[in-house]
Amino acid sequence: MSDDSLSTSPSEEAEAAAASRMIRADLVMAVVLIILGAAILYGSWTMPRLELRRVHPLTVPGLVPGMLSFALIICGAILGGRSVRRPAPGGWHLLGAALLSQQAMRAGTVMVLALIYSLILVGTLPFWLATGLFVFSFVVVFEAWLGVPRKPLVPTLAWAFGLAVVTAAAVTLVFERAFLVRLP
Amino acid sequence: MFDGLFMLGDGIAHFLTPISLFNIAWATLLGIVIGALPGLTATMGVALLVTLTYRMEPDQAILCLMCLYAGAIYGGSRTAILLAIPGTPASAATTLDGHPLAMRGQAGLAMGLATSASTMGTIVGIVCLALVAPLLSEAALQFGSYEFFWLALFGVLISGQLTALDDPLKGYIAGILGLLVAMVGMETLHAHVRFTFGITALSGGVDLIPAMVGAFGFAEILAVMKRTVEARVVTSADRVVPRIGEVARYWKTSIRSGLIGTFVGIIPGVGEDVGAWASYAAAKRVSKEADQFGKGSQEGLIAAETGNSAVVPGAMIPTLTLALPGSAAAAVLIAAMFIHNIRPGPLLMVENPEFLYQIVAILLFSTLAILVFGLSLTRPLLKVLAVPRERLMAVVYVLCVVGSFAITQRMFDVYVMIAFGIIGFILREMKYPMAPLVLGIILGDLLDLNLRRGLQLTNGDPSPFFTRPISAVICIVIVFTILMSIPAVNKRVRSLFSRGSTASPP
Structure with missing residues (x-):
């Protein structure tokens, strides 16, 4: 800038x-x-x-x-x-x-997180665990590290953990049980 | 004529069951929420919902997808008015007058007018769909390989031209890239496998749903997360339900915008955003209050919202009768119809005529649902806008992965999604439109097969492509479109016309 x-x-x-x-x-x-x-x-x-x-x-x-x-x-x-x-x-x-701008770095970070999740975690770990880890790290990285302004770490960790648990549980239950879709 | 009315009645009765009404309610509401959330577009929502609905009965699956589509196009207006950023690209023109109205403390009025205008637009579009689609379908029965080749080419070209107005070259390039993607895999004339480089997963070609989830989902996540600043919500506590007089005052604008939106919808691959801009520009040109446009004009807001909503039924006209998607979301709908063994195209009205009227009925129901939700759920929808994107986008990416995996249950489709997401993001950053790319993927096979089948039928003689009347007309239109996109030619033609008009008396 x-x-x-x-x-x-x-x-x-x-x-x-x-x-x-x-x-x-x-x-x-x-x-x-x-x-x-x-x-x-x-x-x-x-x-x-x-x-x-x-x-x-x-x-x-x-x-x-x-x-x-x-x-x-x-x-x-x-x-x-x-x-x-x-x-x-x-x-x-x-x-x-x-x-090399900050914006490019933010987009690059999303790509790295997404690639780690979809190419490495999914397949090696159970889907719910991989999903939880991804959501947790995504929220922490973008709120506490790359956030403008940065958000305090402790509440962010709490939010990220809560969202990770809810997403992992909801996606698994809704897709597998309600809509009968098989997950990776 | 009366057959159509009876079938429409049957279509409406068909969906008057508790399960259908329940599906209409949740799908429309989900659509409005998706549309309202910046970064979630109608196309992405429809692409992701295909996964959830593919175990449903075909009619219920299409019902959910259509309701979500219509809801999302409307939902984008909420964000445009309150945040000054369009919830979906379709609402970009709504921002111009919707947000200034909100800044003046008339956010409620703006939301109410947007809701009634959307309803009006969909109704005009629905009438055109019910009247035009059967006629076009009958005419399309005369089309052969020659006409379909030109139609496919015309679709990609016109989409390239109109979605990249300031630089058609980039639209054409996006279209060609999409057509080239469609060349991957087994071709249908001689069953020869092309450009698979030994990867067996590619022999069936690149699946449209993962590609769309990538180009409209992952790419959008990248674009949203790239930005560092977030917009602030502006709201006010004024009345949301508009007065009859406020709605009826601009009835001419409503009908004009509805017709323009429907027409834009009929043009293949040209979607709601162009519909809204075209109606907005037309309204501004003829309005007595043109100076108010961009400063909070109610007429401008009505034109934009009527225009984008009318595209939804308009886009279904070529989608159902010719299998040429009228918009990017309609491309996903075509893919979903094939998954559910519904074959859109000229034979639809012969094989399955009630389906067209079921679509009309679905649009009527979704319009009613939009009207009810739009005017009643103002506060809960405000809460939706307050969800931080850091949290939302993480969940959306998980849905992109599940959505691209679930249909064929191959990790390969997830890789396709990622590749299309990253390439799509780079192309968008460089101002290449996505719609022609997607249209290219869906029309590539049609173009390839019909060109070579036509040539095979005539033993290599290309003359029927130019001498059959409909072929000749489409061919001339294509040549004209390309020539007019060359700046030097365009300037000369325009100067010829302007000279003509200055020579004639005013």
């Missing part, structure tokens, strides 16, 4: 910065799209054409993916070309700052 005092209005300045950042982000995205498009085009071109089954060349399985990947490459090229042409003062710097 920048705290420079500015002569122009702060909202205009922020809008210009967001535009610069987006122009550079578009360039990165354009490169990704072109590479992805080229890979799919290659995959479609080399896909079996089922000649032995006398399939008409215009109905081969690779036809539509090939056409779509070609369209993706064209869109990527337009996006990239547009991004190169437009001026974006400090765009790369702003894009880097956005990736």
Whole structure:
């Protein structure tokens, strides 16, 4: 977050910065799209054409993916070309700052917690325990550590524990008993 | 004509049972709560509820899903008025006038008008659904592979164009990415398996429900938790039930907005948010009090709320008759219908004509439930808005995991949900709309199959795609849509028109 005092209005300045950042982000995205498009085009071109089954060349399985990947490459090229042409003062710097901002850290924390829960805990622990642990740590992390303003630890721990127990019990009971859905 | 009325009567009678009325009540209320909670959208709610309802009878399952959908679109208005942040994207336009009204101490009036406007919008939409759907369904029986190919392409394109108004290119890219996702798995013409990289779980393709739960659930959690500031609730103790005069005063705006909303609903993949903005813009253009718009105009609030609610029945028109989802939530409904062995499409009116009228009846019941809950449960709904997002989002993520796992009981679907959530979040941060992506996933198979089947029928001759009358019309519309999204062409066409209008006398 920048705290420079500015002569122009702060909202205009922020809008210009967001535009610069987006122009550079578009360039990165354009490169990704072109590479992805080229890979799919290659995959479609080399896909079996089922000649032995006398399939008409215009109905081969690779036809539509090939056409779509070609369209993706064209869109990527337009996006990239547009991004190169437009001026974006400090765009790369702003894009880097956005990736390291507090907001990005909060989103990253959610991803880490979610991945630990769904990829590691679910499957190794019983579902109710994994769920309880996830809810407890999520609430504690976002209220007592990343909260703006931070909340006092003891009540947060109590709330987090209560919510974890209630969620684990409710989800297990409601899904398994009431709606007869099997849980992971 | 009378057949339709009788079937509508049957549809209403069908749901006049205690269990149906109970389902209508809880599903609509749950929808309103989901809509009111920022970060929980209608699409996400419907996607998660599919899991809970898949053991129910088909008619009851669809009843719950539709009631939740309609309730959520309405529920978003509450947050828009009291918090100045839309509960769902559908209520973004409601914020403009709803919140200023609340700031002036008229929060109750704003909530009451939003409720009556929603009801009005749904009723206009329901009338159009009951009248237009059977006609469209009959016309659609004439459609062949050629027409369905163009329709699928048109759906993705127009959704890309209209959901990313300031940058259609990003809408198109999102649509193409969705279509490419649909290419994964076994194709239906020659049963050839594409792009699975040896992963057997992918051979059936990417399932829509986990993908939707990811793109609309997990991605939304990431977006909500990213923000550091929370909004404050503004409320007042004035009257909630509006006077007849207040509602009737803007009857023209209500009907116009209802029709615009329904029309937007019919356009594939273009949802409630566009419906609300389009009605709002139209109301502002013709209003005598245009200067009040954005400052707490009752007319603006009515236009936005009528517009977004009318999209729900409007979206059901192409969903039921052509199996082209009219909105993102309707895409989930299509997936749910297939789970319950209901096949939407042109044959629906032949095979299962009473189903259309059951949908009409469901919408009527949900409208009544919204009216009752919306005008009576003001205080309890305020409590819902006070739930801290740190606590809510943890529980919602657990529901996302359960929701994506439960239908096929594979952990693979949970991984699909996570992948779509993270990619969806990054795309949204870069201003790529989600609706064309989802529409691409659902229409990819239709587009692929019908293009190649059409070419197979003619032994490789593409001319029927351009010479059959309906095909030709849709093709011309597609070309026009793409050309108009190119800035240089757009500017030139507009200048031609403006020159024409300045030349003619005022």
